[in-house]
Amino acid sequence: MGGNSSSQQVAQSETPTFFTQEELSKLKSDFETGGVEKVQPLIQNKIKELDKTELNIAVTGETGAGKSTLINAMRGLRSTDEGAAEVGTTETTMEPTGYPHPNLPNVRYWDLPGTGSPQFTAGSYLRKMQFKKYDFFIIVAATRFKENDAKLAKEIKRLGKKFYFVRSKIDADLYAVRKERKTFDENEELEKIRSDCVSTLGKVGIPDPIVFLISSFKQDxxxxxxxxxxxxxxxxxIKKRIFVLALPNLSVEIVQKKSELLKKGIWALATISGLVGAIPVPGVSLACDIGILIGAIIQFRKCLGLDDASLQRLANRTGKSMEELKAAAKSPLLGEITPDVIMRIGWGVAVVTVSALELALDIVPVIGSIFGAGSSFLMTFKILRDALKDLTESAERVVRVAFET
Incomplete structure (x- = not known):
């Protein structure tokens, strides 16, 4: 696979920030030279940029390798759900088919036509598939990887993109072995399959490949x-952020990862709230930008899998009922978000104070200091932080009930 393991470990240990270090430096210098007015458009442009960021993932391999099932699994769907990729069909087209994520449509998985034809040439295949469009490639095989898979991997590497070998339907392999033998060591069997894949790819010119053995039905x-x-x-x-937010909630760890990413954007939303001329909430002396609050809370819900459509898909996948999952969530933020709901969740004190430590997520400290203790900035920051905490805990409970962990 392209890239060495040490660089992967470093990359995996870093949590994506809302702004890059260079952008934070620019924010600070712009604030010092031009004040709040100069900072506001930078933050608004960043939020727009994040909303427009696209991630395109290509899934290729021979017909019948399990590409469609993998695409559905990565989007948290079953084959019977609306928007699911059709499984078990014969490929009749040479056109890639794109499948958007149900909640984050800028994330798309592309089912590329099979590579099994004897006339296959990697270069012409990638040109037809619009190679440049994709951020990376997943090469799927249900049995052995073939010479065409290796040719494709070499060409992808030569053109400077990442690829990943996935050996699918592992559960079916183990089931067949179990039927044949009364006793066997599952780990030993998995290592045999892995070694066979590595050996086969080695013989056709891919040295030391990393092969992922998966079942799209048993994602844990x-x-x-x-x-x-x-x-x-x-x-x-910026791509890592949207990829993580689009993952299905398979574990509490994934929920927590999403929550950390969402938390990193709260100060930027609060800054805009502090600058746009906030509207007082009825019955509350402090002003707050209700539109920003409602929009952010709805987005938190979608990313954490707590909107009704996501809960229904999770119920379908795990065999639980919607009632069980909603009972586990028990958050006041799952219904319609109105100013009254925001009032109820919000505050026990008239003047909100937020410590420097709470602000130091990835924020230039000076941004927080431009607003007073009773400002819309701090009110928005506190409400969104508390709402995200509540929704994260709800999502964790839902995952535990769904997967009985």
Missing amino acids: QYDFVQLIEALEGDLPN
Whole structure:
């Protein structure tokens, strides 16, 4: 696979920040030279940029390798859900088919036509598939990887992009072995399959490949989580952020990762709230930008899988009922978000104070200091921080109930 393991480990240990270090330096210098007015458009442009960021993931391999099932699994869907990639169909087209994420449509998985034809040439295939469009490639095989898979990997590497070998349907392999033998060592069997894949790829010119053994139906087992971590680790920060937010909630750890990323954007939203001429909330003396609050809370819910559509998909996948999952969530923020709901969740004191430590997520400290203790900035910051904490705890409870962990 492209990229060495030490650089992957470094990348995986870094949490993506809302702004790059260079952008933070520019914010600080612009504030020092031009004040708040100069900072506001930079922050607004950054939020727009994040909203427009696209991630395109190509999934290729022979027909029947399990590409569609993997695409559905990565989007938290079953084959019967609306928007799911069709599984078990014969490929009749040479056109890539794009499948947007149900909540974050800027994340798209592309099912590329099979590579099994004897006339296959990697260069012409990638040109037809619009190679430049994709951020990385997942090469899927259900049995052995073939020469065409290796040719494709070499060409992808030559053109400067990442690729990942995925050996699918591992659960079916183990089931077949279990039917054949009364006793066997599952780990030993997995290592045999892995060694066979590595050996086959080695013979056709891919030295020391990393192969992920997965079942798209048992995402908490085998190498599914390791695959996700590898994909995430190799992406640049802004793409890494959207990739993580688009992951299905397979574990409490994924929920916590999403929460950390969302937390890093709160100060930017609060800064805009502090600058745009906030509207007082009825019954509350402090002003707050209600539109920013409502929009952010709805986005938190979607990213954390707590909107009704996401909960229904999770219920379908895990065999739980919507009632069970909603009972586990028990958050006042799951219904319609109105100014009254925001009032109820918000505050026990008339003047909000937020410590420097709470602000130091990835914020230039001077940004926080431009607003007073009773400002819209601090009110928005506190409400969004508390709302995110509440929704994160709800999402963690939902995951525990859904997967009975």
